[in-house]
Amino acid sequence: MAWIELENITKNFGKVSVIKNLSLQIEKGEFVSILGPSGCGKTTLLRLIAGLEVADKGKINIAGTDVTFSPPNVRKIAMVFQNYALYPHMTVFKNISYPLFIKKIPADEIKQRVNTIADNLKISPLLDRYPQQISGGQQQRVAVARAMIQTPNVFLLDEPLSNLDAMMRIEARGFLKYLLDKIGTTTIYVTHDQSEAMALANRIVVMQNGIIQQVGSPKDIYDKPSNIFVASFVGNPPMNLLQATINSTQVKIGDQYLDIKESITNLRKPLQNGKVYLGIRPEHISIYHEDSKNDGPIVEGEIFVSEPLGFETIITVIVSDQQIKVIKFGGSKNLKPGEKIKLQFKKNKIYIFEFETGYRINEIQGDDYDDH
């Protein structure tokens, strides 16, 4: 039996259906990230697990106990809220120690445990301050410390980094990963930021409109997105999705024919009318020169704009009235808007999605990471 089991969970707020018949299993010690756009029901799902909301249908098991109708405190979970919810009238020390204080743990043990955690989280010098007197990143650590000190069955973190500025966020992300790896507690981490999910989690659950779209390792989610939504939500810049028509050997984008025999050898479904989306990630497109090796189909287009970002350059190319983004590493000389350009798609990185349903219908072989 898995450590956390959600079985056919449904949750409505009035007429709004927020979680729709959702099932998920999480093993002990896993770091699972729930990823999805805002409003898709991530917070609601976390609150259901915490017991702050009660499901309309379904069952929740935590650590072998059915807690579907149990109040939050018996579930042995600890939650870090998006706004941290630190008590403004208590010092950092009192905030962190409060969960122990209300369990009537002796004062010297409290002191010792707070000090250990504060050391781990590098917030010892802040213990006498009030939350308003420390930075956002420090507040986030205090909130994590208050959760850790409860030694819970599972940590529930609701977008813990979203209140930080971009610089702080990356630093805090690394620290959080280091810390949670070290203590090894099962963690469910909610975020709308795909890079956070990719960087932190062992497993990612991609959600949209209260429905799980895909569950898998970060690599799986990235390499084998099961539908257009996942494909376009993960990756930055997102995957290019081009409207195309297809037959057994060729794809037609606008008036250009691409030879993609090798990408469509094993389609899962017979093609209906041939209308599909062709997906290709910006990092899997290269600029084709006469002397390039033949590594996949080639399209012609016109440069729309190029954005140098230092190490890499993002080039937007118009191909038969559709925009394609390309990541080019190195310099961006000779990439002037209006110029003609040839692009080569890496042949085993081409995705074919059914036009009507958005599901991927070609199988992706291999999991080589030999890019660039």
Next chain:
Amino acid sequence: MKNGFFNSKSGIIIVFLIPAFILIGVFLIFPAFWEFYLSMTNESLMGISAVHPQFVGISNFIDVLTDPSFYNSLVVTFIFVLESAIIGQAGLGMLLSLLTYRKKIFRTLVQVVAVLAWIIPDSVVAYLWIAFLDKNAGTFNNLLALLGLARTNWFYRYPLTTIVIFNIWRGTAFSMLMFSAAFDMIPPSYLEVADVMGVSWWRKFKDIIFPNLKRVFFSDLILITLWTFNVFTPYLLTQGGPGTATEILPIYIYLNAFQNFKIGYGAAISVIVLLINLVLASVYFTLSKEKEGISL
């Protein structure tokens, strides 16, 4: 020519504040000093001293402070304030806003009822209560009679309790509105974190809710204490009687100044009441400023 004063920020602020200062001066500060002056005279409504009031120094104050009926009024007032304002209005207001926390419809209902009691004019309210509690024809006694209980003349049997309950009924809305607004300012996540930790409801109130609404709480106490200390409406119900059972200080002042025509004497009581009010207000201020967290 550019005028430095009117162009500076503080200059503008002062200009805009002048009307307010004038109003406060005319209607609050001046009467207070006038009251103080009167309290040192033997001014009265009739007789020679009405025309030529004489300066009598602190003799009015000595008279007040040696008058047993003043102490009776003081005690009645303190009981009245403690029971009807602090325990009644603030306590009940707190309870109601806690019970209706995040229960929108229920809260609206309770608030409508409470606010109605608060906004009806004094004289109408007095009439309603007299009609409600009338021994023979009153609704309340009719109800008791229906239940087989004895009819009671509430204004005679339990005069102070009656006006205490009256004042609770009349004023709870204000405290409830204040506290409810303050509750709504507390992020729900403060309490949800506590729920997850398994904090008892009493601890949640003591450690989380109360510290976050302490300022509002003491501001409310200041206001309702002073209002209740100075409220005159019970006169419409009991005229201070029977005997002196409900003779709260405002009624005592009124009776002395305008029924016994001793304006100077009444002014002296007013000055004493003013001082008591100042002391009470500063006690509350001190309490609300006190920094305090949980104690380990």
